[in-house]
Amino acid sequence: MLSLTKAEKSDIEKKIEEDILALREQIAILEEKVKPIAPDCSLGRLTRLEAMGEQHVNNKILDESRLRLSRLTNALLRVDKPMFGICIECEEPIGIGRMSIRPESVRCVECANNL
Numbered sequence: 468m469l470s471l472t473k474a475e476k477s478d479i480e481k482k483i484e485e486d487i488l489a490l491r492e493q494i495a496i497l498e499e500k501v502k503p504i505a506p507d508c509s510l511g512r513l514t515r516l517e518a519m520g521e522q523h524v525n526n527k528i529l530d531e532s533r534l535r536l537s538r539l540t541n542a543l544l545r546v547d548k549p550m551f552g553i554c555i556e557c558e559e560p561i562g563i564g565r566m567s568i569r570p571e572s573v574r575c576v577e578c579a580n581n582l
C-alpha cells in the first residue's frame with residue numbers, strides 16, 4: 468500500500484467535513500424521533516408497541532451516529548499529521564481505498580479483521 472499523497476489527504480479532509488455535516492443533520496432528526504412517547508397518546512396498543520420498537524432502533528442508530536461523529540471529528544484533527552492513514556498496529560499505510568470510505572480508520576483491513 469502507498470502512503471496518502473497531499474492531494475488525497477485534502478480530498479479525504481473534504482469528505483470528513485461532508486460526513487460530519489450529514490451526521491449532525493441525521494443526529495438532530497433522530498433526537499427528535501427518540502423523544503419519549505406520551506403514555507396517554509391516542510395510539511392503539513399495537514401502534515404504540517411499533518412506535519417503541521422503532522424508537523429502540525432509532526436509539527441504536529443514534530448511538531452509532533454519535534460514535535462515528537466523534538471518530539470523524541478526531542480524524543479531522545489528525546488528517547494533517549504524518550501518522551494519518553497509517554495503521555496503529557502494523558504501522559503500514561492503510562491505503563486510499565479504505566481511507567476514502569472510512570476516513571476514521573486507524574487500522575488497516577487486515578489488522579481490523581484480526582481484532
Ligand SMILES: [Zn+2]
Pocket residue numbers: 554555556557558559574575576577578579
Ligand atoms: Zn495493520
